[in-house]
Amino acid sequence: MSDLELEGRRAHVTGAASGIGWAIAQRLAAGGARVAISDIDEAGAIARAAELGSGHLGVRANVRSMDEVTAALAATVDAFGGLDLLVNNAGIEIGVPVVETDEADFMRLMDINVTGVFRCTKAAAGALAEAAAAGSDAAIVNIASVAGVGGVPLLGAYCASKAAVIRFSEVCAIELREAGVRVNAVCPAFIDTPMVQRLAPAVAAMTGMEFGDVVAVKQGRYGTLEEVAEVVAFLGSSEAGWTTGSHYVLDGGLSGGLL
Numbered sequence: 001m002s003d004l005e006l007e008g009r010r011a012h013v014t015g016a017a018s019g020i021g022w023a024i025a026q027r028l029a030a031g032g033a034r035v036a037i038s039d040i041d042e043a044g045a046i047a048r049a050a051e052l053g054s055g056h057l058g059v060r061a062n063v064r065s066m067d068e069v070t071a072a073l074a075a076t077v078d079a080f081g082g083l084d085l086l087v088n089n090a091g092i093e094i095g096v097p098v099v100e101t102d103e104a105d106f107m108r109l110m111d112i113n114v115t116g117v118f119r120c121t122k123a124a125a126g127a128l129a130e131a132a133a134a135g136s137d138a139a140i141v142n143i144a145s146v147a148g149v150g151g152v153p154l155l156g157a158y159c160a161s162k163a164a165v166i167r168f169s170e171v172c173a174i175e176l177r178e179a180g181v182r183v184n185a186v187c188p189a190f191i192d193t194p195m196v197q198r199l200a201p202a203v204a205a206m207t208g209m210e211f212g213d214v215v216a217v218k219q220g221r222y223g224t225l226e227e228v229a230e231v232v233a234f235l236g237s238s239e240a241g242w243t244t245g246s247h248y249v250l251d252g253g254l255s256g257g258l259l
C-alpha cells in the first residue's frame with residue numbers, strides 16, 4: 001500500500017457492499033478517508049461501513065433510481081460536510097451471446113452500468129465542484145473494464161456499456177475541468193469476485209477450457225482486488241492532480257497482445 005494523501009478525504013463508493021467496490025472502500029479508509037458505502041444491498045452497505053469503524057456511512061442506493069442516488073449523495077454530504085471523491089463502481093454482467101440476449105436484460109444492464117454512472121455523476125457534481133472551489137482536488141473514478149477496450153464473446157451488452165463509460169468519462173473530464181473536478185476510468189481484466197464466479201461457467205463452456213486456464217493464457221493470472229483499489233486510490237488522490245480524461249488498463253497485458 002503506497003502512502004497516498006487520502007487523510008480526511010470524503011468519498012462515496014457505489015456498489016461497495018461486495019467485490020471491487022468493497023476493496024476500494026477499504027483502501028480509501030485505510031488511507032484515512034471517510035467513506036460512504038452505497039449499494040442496492042442496504043444491509044450489506046450498512047454492515048460493511050460498520051466493519052470500517054466509526055466515521056463511515058452505509059446507505060442504500062439503487063443506481064437505477066435518480067431519487068435514491070440523490071438522497072444517498074446528500075446523506076454523504078450531510079455526514080461528512082462535503083464530498084471530494086465519487087467512485088462509480090456499481091455494475092452487473094450478462095454472459096449470453098448477443099442474439100440470445102433478451103432486450104429487457106440488455107436495457108437493464110445499460111441502465112445500471114451506464115445510466116447509473118450518469119445519475120451519480122449528475123447528483124455528485126455540485127458537491128464536488130464546491131469542494132474544489134474550497135481547495136480540494138475533487139475527483140470521480142469510474143470503474144469501466146478491459147471489456148470496454150475490446151470485444152469479449154458472451155459479453156456484448158457488458159462490453160457496450162463499459163465502452164460507453166470510458167467515453168462518458170472523457171466528456172465529463174472536459175466539461176468538469178473548469179470546476180476543478182477530475183474524471184478518470186479504470187479498466188480491469190478478470191478479478192476474482194462474485195461477478196466473475198458467475199461468468200466463469202459460461203466462458204469455460206464457450207472456450208472449452210477451464211476458466212482458470214483462460215485467465216492464465218490471456219492475462220497471466222487474476223488481478224487482485226488490492227491492485228485495482230490501489231489504482232483507484234491513486235486516481236482519487238491529489239497525487240494524480242493533473243490526470244483527467246484517461247482510462248487505466250489493468251489486464252496483465254491481455255489487451256496489448258496478439259498471442
Ligand SMILES: NC(=O)c1ccc[n+]([C@@H]2O[C@H](COP(=O)([O-])OP(=O)(O)OC[C@H]3O[C@@H](n4cnc5c(N)ncnc54)[C@H](O)[C@@H]3O)[C@@H](O)[C@H]2O)c1
Pocket residue numbers: 014015016017018019020021038039040041061062063064089090091092112143144145146187188189190191192193194195196
Ligand atoms: N470482477 C471483475 O473481473 C471486473 C473486471 C472489470 C470491471 N469490473 C467492474 O467492477 C465493478 C464491480 O464488480 P465486481 O466484480 O466487484 O461485482 P460484484 O457483483 O461482486 O459487486 C457488484 C456490487 O454492485 C452492487 N449492485 C448491483 N446492482 C446495483 C444497483 N442497481 N445499484 C447499486 N448497487 C448495485 C451489488 O449489490 C454488488 O455489491 C463493476 O462495475 C464491474 O463491471 C469487474
